[in-house]
Amino acid sequence: MGAHQGRRERTRVRTDAAAASRAAAPKALTATHFRIFVLSALFLLAIYTVVGVARLERSGADSAEARAAGPAVLSAGLAARTEAVVARTDAALSAAGTLLARLPTAPMDAAEAALGAAKPAVRAVAVVGDDGVRAVSGDVQGDWTRAARAAAASGRSLWVGQIGRGAGGHTYAARSVTLADGRVFLVAVLDLTGALPQSDPASALLIATPEGAVLTAEGRGGVADSLSLKDALHTDQVSATPAAGVLPDGGQVMVAGQPVADGALVAVAATPGKAAAGALAPDRLIQLFSLLAPLGIGCGLALLVFLQIRKGESAQKAHAEAEKRFRVAVEAARCGIWEWDLDEDKVFMSDITATMLGWGGAGMVAGAEILERVAPDHRDRVRQSLESARAYGAFDVSFRVLLAGRNAVWIDARGQTSGEAGKGGYRRILGVMLDVTEERVTQARAQAAEVRLRDAINSVSEAFVLWDRHGRLLMCNKNFRAFFSLEAKLTKPGATYDAVRKFMRLAVKQEHAALDAGAGVREAQMDDGRWLQISERRTAEGGMVMTAADITAIKLQEEARRLNQEQLEEAVENLEHSQIQLAELARKYEAEKIRAEGANRAKSEFLANMSHELRTPLNAINGFSEIMVGEMFGPLGDRRYKEYCGDILNSGQHLLALINDILDMSKIEAGKMNLSFEPLNLEDVVEDCVRLVRNRAESTGLNLIVDLPELPEFEADYRAIKQVLLNLLSNALKFTPHGGRVTVSGERRRDITGDRLRISITDTGIGISEEDLARLAKPFEQIESQLSKTQQGTGLGLALTKSLIELHGGDLEIRSKPGEGTTVTVVLPVHQTGVLAPAAQVA
Incomplete structure (x- = not known):
């Protein structure tokens, strides 16, 4: 039963491999298709060149007759020559579009091919996409994006028009190409001067847009310097029927015009009447060369393209042979090869890869079938690695494979994407698989033994560290780091003995040999006061083990x-x-x-x-x-x-x-100050004090403001509180300059000591520095020196104020900044029960 199942699987995967080969066969015809496209473009260019030469011959034969026929004939000849230039440009852009469709990643090649095929009628070619200008070839810096937008808005297969005026403007021709990532425009800067022959000095030739903008001009009367038909001929519209016009120099002429390129341009001629005799013939040799040169350049480019194709095919053949040798070498090392198509979810496996995953032989299988054989707890890991490879191009994952009748197999799979990334990311991953089951089992056993050893070492109360014979650290326990205050990064395996010893000494205050303890044992006092007994012994392999006990x-x-x-x-x-x-x-x-x-x-x-x-x-x-x-x-x-x-x-x-x-x-x-406590209303006390100092405030130009909310009565000595407020108000008025403001405010607060009143006196005076605040409220202390003081006083006011407040069981708070003013706050208890100062209780 198992043998039949294996044969069926081998047959199925090989059938899938054959189907994949047949699916890939049409892709080999890409080079042939490309050759056909290039030859078709050259053939089209040749046809346009022949037509242009024929028109040139006809125009040369009929030049005298045409000039004699007046402006209608001249405009018709000019239209034919202009049509030839536009046709040659269209052929070059079509060939470049075919090349760009084949090689969308090489826009510069397409631009250079179009420029070489269309010279001298084209001065520069650019490839413009939705993301901006992709490539530019030529000696002109044009407004490529604007020209591409104008071509897209026109809806024509070939758009011809002008962008800009004067010296900064150019004539453009544009053709669109549809690629996989959207529509791209091939935009060329036209040089229409080749379509203007040497004209009669009495006549003028112009090529303009249907809106009247002059693209190029030649002839009498200053028309070569005109920007519009209105400036050149004093007319906006021209037709095949001659009509009267006026040159910039005032000369009277007859004007006629012919449409060019399906109405995209207008060829205009102006003559004084009948054609003047003795007009110069055009240089036909130069014009003939301008028609044949693009064909020669196109043939040369086609030859270069064919040589590149042949070189690419040779390189591809060499790559296939190298890949074959690589597969043989890899499989000889028992390393399986696989290739995963992410878009089609198909996986090609070599024989060794198929054996690892439980299939009978090499072939193509669905990706879902491989995931079914991966252990359930590892499938999400494999899927995430596939998504990461699609986005970033690298694949690396380890997983278990569950096979019927066999133990689980551990596999390491590594791969790299091939080809260019598309819109959805990379498409194909090529890699190898290794059976690492034995390594995993051995590694697990070694890790388990190491864990048991480390647990045993970490469980002991002593410090332990082991060095190899080269003086490199092998292992240590957490007590070793704790005893010597070492960071974990300093005690990583591989650290040298000298480097660790240097940091160990930083934690040792003193050490000496232990008495009656033998060689290699010493006692050390640490910086934190602990004492350690340190023992160092050599191992049989030449290493060293050190222990330290507290x-x-x-x-x-x-x-x-x-x-x-x-x-x-x-x-x-x-x-x-x-x-x-x-x-x-x-x-x-x-x-x-x-x-x-x-x-x-x-x-x-x-x-x-x-x-x-x-x-x-x-x-x-x-x-x-x-x-x-x-x-x-x-x-x-x-x-x-x-x-x-x-x-x-x-x-x-x-x-x-x-x-x-x-x-x-x-x-x-x-301690003999007598206080008489009685219920007081703060507003009454403040009003009495303000009445005494208001005249002084007004005389010095100060604004005295009282802002008191409704506050409860509080128990205090009236005379003492009045003296406190007068002292504070006097200081505020004394040190506040003319035009300043002094404000008396109050509020009620509750804290852990009970209800308290806060009476604040704020001024906009000179302020007090932070170092001077500490000296205030001391007897006879003043901020100003005796030589520089500007105000009278002995320095007792604040000291007496603070003492009276403390007798009431209160506090004095001072906040000030130099130049901004000072706020002095008196904090008093509402009720004096149980908080009387000693002096007040004696009284």
Whole structure:
């Protein structure tokens, strides 16, 4: 039964191979077809050349008669010559189109062939597709894309027209060719000057478009420099019937025209009436050469093409023989050959490949049948590799093949695409297959043994590393990397002993030989404080194995015993010294206590005296100066007296405020400041403070703004809070330049300490640098130096403000940037229960 099945499979695959050969047979006729196409194009070119020569002869014989017949005859002769130029161009473009259809990947060959066949009537040829200009041959840089679009819009098989005007414009002829990837246009730049013979000086010849644009012209009256029939002849339309016209120089002429190339062009002639005698005959020899030269060039190109075809066939034959020798060599090495047609999903297999996959012999099979024999869990991998090969050209995959009655076979398949990629990618893959079942089994066993060995090494608590006899690393465990702080990339197999040793030393603080442990054993202290006992021994093969055990616990016990002994001895010694020191400290403490109490009494007496001695005269100074400033008992006389009294009043008030600040600061530092807490409304306190400083703000041109929402009552000392706000407002007004703004705002917030009020005073003044913020709120600290200061003050305002806020259990926050202004925020608790400052509780 199995033998019959094998014979049936061999018969089927060989039948498929024969069918594939028959399918491929017509492709061998491609070279013959190409020869027929080239010969047909040459034959067509020859016919057009013969027709052109015949017309040239007829025009030469009838030239005198034609010139005598007037503009109608001249325009007819010009039309015939122009028609010959267009026909020769059409033949060249047709032949090039045939060549391009055969070799779409060689557009330059087609352009050069058309240019060589149509010279001198054509100056340049370009191949234009949807993706742009593919090739250009010739000495003219034309507007190829625009010409191709005009040809596509015309719908003609051969389009002739003009793109551009003046020196930058050209006459174009275009023919379309349909390729596999779309329609392509062969566009040529025409040179129609060859169609103009040497004319009578009294006449003029022109070739124009039906719209009246002059393509080329020759003759009298400046028509050669005209861009349109309107400029040249003062007429827009011409016909075969002569009509009156006017040359640019004012000469009166008769004008007649004939259509050319199915109306794509118009041949126009203008004469003063009857043809003048003695007109020069055209140079027929040159014109005859211009007709025969393209035919000769075409024959030469055809010969070159045939030689290239013969050379390609020889190369193909040599390639087939080399491929045959390659197959014999590969199969001798038990390597199977295969070729996969992705479009038809057919696979050709050699005998060895067929044996690997379970078929009886070489032949052609469907790709789906091969995939059925691939293990189910590997089929997607094979399909993905096929799609990747279609897109990128390389195929490399390993898979298992399940065969009936046999163990699974592992196969490595590698291949490369052949041919050019189409729209859908590459079509064919050629490659080899190897049976790697034994290698896979051996590799799996070796990997399993290596895994078990590595697991055993990694499970031990010691560090382990093995080097070969050349000093290269073979393996190590994770503890080795952890003990010496090594990265995984430094301990890859193959790393040298010296390189790894260099990084190991970076983690070692000190090391020395271990006592009573034998040769090759040493102790090392690591940078992180751990102690390792390192042992190095040679292997039988000349390599080296190193182990390292963590002995930190033992070292710590030894160190702890030593430290305990030293600490005990030091404690006994310190106890003896401490008794002497305590006696001396007790004596010094008593003396310092007596001195401090005396200083405190002296300070209190000094402050009391200052309060009485300074405030009494200041009250009199301030009172009398205020009476004098107000002129309560009549004018003082000279106005300068009033100014002097105002200065005395201001100085006295400043001195009194300074004394009050110093006394308040002293009370706070002594803990004797008395606060009286009562429910307060923030708006009332702010209103009182603003009323006191508003005149000062207006006099200095500042805008004082109060922006307070509805806030609850809070418990505080009225006088202290008023003093805090006055101090902050005074500072803001003092350091804000003319035209600035000072804003008082507030809000209520809840945090982990409870309800708190935030009162902010923001100004647009000079600001404070970050390094100066740390010095604020200290007694007698000022930002300006004594030599450069511009404002009066002792530096007690912020210090007193901060102390009063802290007595309320609050905080003072300052944010500022130089040149942008300052924001000072006072944070106060709404309720004082349980958060009173010590001084306030004493009071």
